[in-house]
Structures are given as C-alpha cells and as structure tokens.
Amino acid sequence: xxxxxxxxxxxxxxxxxxxxxxxxxxxxRVLATFDPRRRERREWFWALQDVSLEVRQGETLGLIGPNGxxxxxxxxxxARTLFPTRGEIAVRGRVSPMLEVGVxxxxxxxxQENVYLNGSLLGLPRREIERLYPSIVAFAxxxxxxxxxxxxxxxxxxxxxxxxxxxxxxxxxxxxxxxLSVGDEAFQRKCQERMAAFRAEGKTIMxxxxxxxxxxxxxxxxxxxxxxxxxxxxxPPEVIPRYEALSAAVRSGVADxxxxxxxxxxxxxxxxxxxxxxxxxxx
Amino acid sequence: xxxxxxxxRDLVAGLVATELKVKYRGSALGFLWSLLSPLALIVxxxxxxxxxxxxQIDRFSLFLVSGILPWAFFASSATSxxxxxxxxxxxxKKVYFPRAIVPASTVLFQFVQLVLALTVFLPFVFAIRGxxxxxxxxxxxxxxxxxxxVLGVALALSVLTVAFRDLRHLTxxxxxxxxxxxxxxxxxSMVPDALRPLFALNPMTAFVSAYQDIAYWGRAPAAxxxxxxxxxxxxxxxxxxxxxxxxxPSLVEDL
Numbered sequence: 001x002x003x004x005x006x007x008x009x010x011x012x013x014x015x016x017x018x019x020x021x022x023x024x025x026x027x028x029r030v031l032a033t034f035d036p037r038r039r040e041r042r043e044w045f046w047a048l049q050d051v052s053l054e055v056r057q058g059e060t061l062g063l064i065g066p067n068g069x070x071x072x073x074x075x076x077x078x079a080r081t082l083f084p085t086r087g088e089i090a091v092r093g094r095v096s097p098m099l100e101v102g103v104x105x106x107x108x109x110x111x112q113e114n115v116y117l118n119g120s121l122l123g124l125p126r127r128e129i130e131r132l133y134p135s136i137v138a139f140a141x142x143x144x145x146x147x148x149x150x151x152x153x154x155x156x157x158x159x160x161x162x163x164x165x166x167x168x169x170x171x172x173x174x175x176x177x178x179x180l181s182v183g184d185e186a187f188q189r190k191c192q193e194r195m196a197a198f199r200a201e202g203k204t205i206m207x208x209x210x211x212x213x214x215x216x217x218x219x220x221x222x223x224x225x226x227x228x229x230x231x232x233x234x235x236p237p238e239v240i241p242r243y244e245a246l247s248a249a250v251r252s253g254v255a256d257x258x259x260x261x262x263x264x265x266x267x268x269x270x271x272x273x274x275x276x277x278x279x280x281x282x283x
Numbered sequence: 284x285x286x287x288x289x290x291x292r293d294l295v296a297g298l299v300a301t302e303l304k305v306k307y308r309g310s311a312l313g314f315l316w317s318l319l320s321p322l323a324l325i326v327x328x329x330x331x332x333x334x335x336x337x338x339q340i341d342r343f344s345l346f347l348v349s350g351i352l353p354w355a356f357f358a359s360s361a362t363s364x365x366x367x368x369x370x371x372x373x374x375x376k377k378v379y380f381p382r383a384i385v386p387a388s389t390v391l392f393q394f395v396q397l398v399l400a401l402t403v404f405l406p407f408v409f410a411i412r413g414x415x416x417x418x419x420x421x422x423x424x425x426x427x428x429x430x431x432x433v434l435g436v437a438l439a440l441s442v443l444t445v446a447f448r449d450l451r452h453l454t455x456x457x458x459x460x461x462x463x464x465x466x467x468x469x470x471x472s473m474v475p476d477a478l479r480p481l482f483a484l485n486p487m488t489a490f491v492s493a494y495q496d497i498a499y500w501g502r503a504p505a506a507x508x509x510x511x512x513x514x515x516x517x518x519x520x521x522x523x524x525x526x527x528x529x530x531x532p533s534l535v536e537d538l
Contacts, residue, residue: 016536017536024447024448025447025448025449026447026449026450026453027449029447076535079377079378079379080379081375081376081377081378081379081535082535082536083532083533095379097377097378097379098377104373104374104375104376104377104378105373106301106305106371106373106374107373108301108304108305109301109304109305113301113304116297117294117297117298117301117374118378119293120291120293120294120296120297121294121297121374121378121380122378123290123291123294123380124293125293126293
C-alpha cells in the first residue's frame, strides 16, 4: 500500500517582482509622477517554474542545487510564508519550519521567552510547551544563557536554539533550510542524529543542504533543482552524481550547453512567450 | 478573523506580553510610565486652557480626562500599528500564522493600557464629581465601538506602511492635526457653525463627544451619536480588512 503524501506540490510557479530603483515612500511615489527617472522599474523573475513534487509521509527528501535555483523559495512556499503565483501546495499536518538561521526570534526577548513565543507561533498550547521546554534547552546547550536576550547570543547560539525549537516542537513535517550548516562539528552531528531519530519516528522531513554527504546519508530521495526547475528526483546515488557533473560543467564553463543559455528575467520571459508558455502571459 | 484570534489566543497573549516586556524592560517605573504621559498632558492642558486661555467649563480637568484617554488609545494604536509588521518581520518571514494577529495584538496591547489608565483615573473623576453617573452603564458599548473602529485603522495602516514607509511620519503629523480638530480640550459647543461640517467628518468627534456625555455630563449620547459611531466602526473595519486582505499575501516579499 502506498503511504499518503505529506507534501504535494502541483505545477507551482513563483514569480518575484524585482523592483529596481524601488519606490518605498509616498513622497517618491508623488515625485515619480513628475520625474520619469524616479520611476520604479519592475522586472519579473520566475524563481520556480512548473515544479511538481510529492513527499510521502515518513519520507526524508533532500533538496539540492546551485545557489539561486529556488530551493529556499520552495521551502518558504511549503512553510506558507510565501504564496505560489500559480499551482497548488498541500501539506498534511503541522509544519515546523526552520528557514534561514534561527526560527522567528525576537531579539529583545530572552531565549526562554522566545521558546514560548515560537511554540505559540506554531500553534502549540502553553502546557505542551512547558513540557517540552527542558529538552529544548538541554539540546541547545544553552542552560546558562537562556534568560539572556537573544540579541546578545552569538550566531552559533541562535542557530542552536533555532534548531532545538524546530526539532522539539513535535511537528509532523520538519522543513529545514541549511539547518545542517550551523553550529560546530559536534552540534552538526547532533542535528543529524536528531533528524535520523525523526526519520525513525516516521515523520516527514524536507531539507535543503549543500552538504552532499549528509544528504546521501539522511535522505530517501533527493530532488535536484536548477534555475527554478526540477531536473531530477530519485534515490541519492542517482541524483547526486548528476549534481556533481553539473557543478563540474559550471566550473569548466559548459553549463549553458546542458541547461540552455542563462537568460535575464526579461529575455527569459520573451523566450517563453515565443514558446507560447501560459505563465508568460500572467499579468 | 475572530475565530483565528481565539485559536491563536496564546500567540496573541504572547505578542501582547512581548510588547509590554520590550517597552518597559529596563525602566525602573515600568508600567507606571504609561500613566505618566496622560497625567502630564492633563496637567499641561489644564494650565494652558483653564488658566491661560480660560475656557469656561466647570471642573475642566475632569472634562479633559474623559476625552483624552480614549484619544490616547486611538492615537497610540495608530502610531504603533504602522510599525507593527516591521517590528515582527523576523516572525512573519519564518512561520505562517494569520497575519492580522500582529496589528490586532498591537491594538489589544493599547487597549490593556487604556483599561489600566481608566481604572486609575476614573475613580478620581467620580470622587470629585461626587458619585458615578448612571450613564456609565453605556461606557462598554461606546468602548466596543471604538475598539472596532481602531482595529480597522490599525489593519490598514499596518500593511500600507510596509509599502510606503513614510506613512509613519504622515500618521504622526496627521494625528497632531486631528487632535486639535477633535473637541478634547474644548467642548463641541464652542466650535463656530462654519467649522461644524469639518468636525462632523472627523470620526473621533463622535467618539470623544460620546465619552464626554457619559463620563462628564452624566447623560446618554444622542441617538445620532450612536449611529455615527456604529457607522464609523463598520466602515473602518470593512475598509481596513479589505486593504489588509489585499496586501497580506505579498506582505513578506516587501518586508
């Protein structure tokens, strides 16, 4: 029997509007009506193009690809902090996201206050947070600093607390962006152990990493994302070599022969219009 | 929105507590500061308008208290809502939760401050006045309408300031002008007829006059007053909610 999908991504496109010379104030807006040079230039950038992906319950999926290929954007869409321009995303269960370094921390608050605030952000009842609190602090190894404002933490300490919060708030789906590149060697190992334990509990994990060794050790499947498109999905031994070959091609300057020329957003749109791509016509 | 607020009540409480902590951490007087600023205004305006400009109204400071506290609630909610989404950017960028909770928590925080200020100042008013007027029974109704009105303003200002950062300064200037165009330090009856239409366009005129009727004059506001307040509250919430819903999906991209 096939296990149900925990994350379903169906035909997702995400467009960002690059605002050159951005108009940020009403004053500039008024001045721009008189002076064309002050006007904002808008360009489209398609960060994700027709991405479809299914992560089954209990599966660990690694997301790899060069910088700027849309990995973080995809995770944000799954965490619902961004909305897709078109397409659909369905997630079953509570998502505990760890995007960038740290969860959502309020720098003026202490570590303890942030743990509670984060728990309630994820919709956990207070009593549940109280129960989980000791193990979070112990995991982050921050017993001596937990009543200090987070603004006085080192970036490593913030990252440790962030991972501890995301990993202990008992989510169904754990979404981690570069979570394995934080902290020192010992802490990284601890994070990997924690993720392995998660996997053993049958939870779903989706994570982005450039640490290919960790990816092949932890993942059931790997998705290679390049320039906003899914290039390959499959078991690590199949997909990781393709990424390595691609990186080698980029280094020797022949990547465009494999991927097609890298177009600027405007030219890419024109190219798509010529191909009759429906997304190129969205306003 | 209300079901969201209830479902995320721990988060609302957490955000309100955060604002309290961030505001008063490291200040010796703590919460007393929030009483000090209305007290200072009351003293200054009493000196300026009772003894220098000589506005002819009995027990001027009682008149002032009844209008200035609700005004302060409105003004500080509007000002702090312009910053509310920016201040909480790190949370909004990383976790999904109903976005309206942020400006709603700001209003709730200001509301808590108003209630605390009222519990300190109103007993003085009644002691000097000699008894609680029966019209105080209407106070919760007016307060509810004002909270709804303020919530609509806060929803709109919070998302619009993300798009136009100078809206914060415009809000501050606008509030200063609006303060003097609201019958707070003078009674509405002193306003010349020629200026009356301008006052009718100011939503705070309706609310402040109602508070003065109830707490100072000891009478029920006119039926027209209630109708005006209800209309302002409904319009403000509907418009604020529409603006918020329009901007909310792309909010994080602009933060």
